[in-house]
Amino acid sequence: MPDLKSRLNTMLMGGMVTPTIALGKKLGLFEALGEVASAEAPADVKTIADKADCKERYVREWLAVLSCAGFIEVTPDEKFWLTEEAKHEFTGLNNLAVAEMSFLPTVVKTFNELSDAFKKNGRYGLEYAQFGDFYDTMDSVTTAMHDAHLISDYFPLIDMSEKLAEGSLKVLDVGCGSGYHALKMASTYPKCEIHGADISEKAIGMAKDSLKEQGHKNLTFHVEDAGKMPSEWTNTFDFITIFDACHDQMRPDLCLNEIYRMLKPGGVFAMLEIRGCSNIHADKVKHGPFASAFYAVSMFHCLPVGSNRSDALCMGAMWGEQRAKKLIEDAGFKKEHVQVFEPAYFPINIVYLCKKE
Structure with missing residues (x-):
């Protein structure tokens, strides 16, 4: 060395x-x-x-x-x-590492504010609104990672491809951001009813602009807090997705509780998250220096936006498999109905596939 x-x-x-x-x-x-x-x-x-x-x-x-x-x-x-x-x-968008390099100038903008959040008597965290450029970059990175594999590989992996193609499913994408995944599903599966929800009015505004351009009639976007979704959505959805967004929640436990509530009995929940072991030493051994990059993005963005109130769980992007599975099971999903995948085509992600009885 x-x-x-x-x-x-x-x-x-x-x-x-x-x-x-x-x-x-x-x-x-x-x-x-x-x-x-x-x-x-x-x-x-x-x-x-x-x-x-x-x-x-x-x-x-x-x-x-x-x-x-x-x-x-x-x-x-x-x-x-x-x-x-x-x-x-x-x-x-041929190289994921090149696409991810654009994160650096977006996250260091809040350097001084983050320094204050570190202090015992400083602010809790940072606001989503302070990271406008970050979300634009995230859209590019998401496209670079997912465009080639979402429909052809990811949905078959979680055994949803044929069901979505047959139609009549009611689908919700939680933390949809500017709508990439929901728009992709709406265009590919026109027989399904697709919904996207996000707490950011700016992101939903971008999603609605894209929807207007593309003209899908089977898609609706909503401004909603993932920890407190509409009460009328109980037992409503056949399939709920969340893509790299649960760890950013201040209360991911409440988000997962709401997802369980909104799923129909027999419904499927698929969560894509950052690969992690819930232990720093284990992450170093398994992922090597690459783990440091994920922890750094978490430190500059994911942790502060997920820590910005007194009752926040402060998980961060590298919350890891052990913590994630515990919250999934605490939400109501039985252990035997939770599967974990690490697909090669999403090299930084882990997939949690959950079914509600």
């Missing part, structure tokens, strides 16, 4: 390069470079900057960072291009 000084230097360089990559994704600089340059015909700074509609001097500095880091090729006369491998990984 490299000595501590070497590791610190590596962390420092990575910490500076990561937001540089995120900036390139935000501004379309990788796409611009890929379009105007190749190994046979590398492009100068002006050509790349003009293609991206950016200032030449800023683009030169951006190219310098990533050329020196070894991600962009550079000639002695300062012309640039991407290898075919780099073009594939940095453009579009």
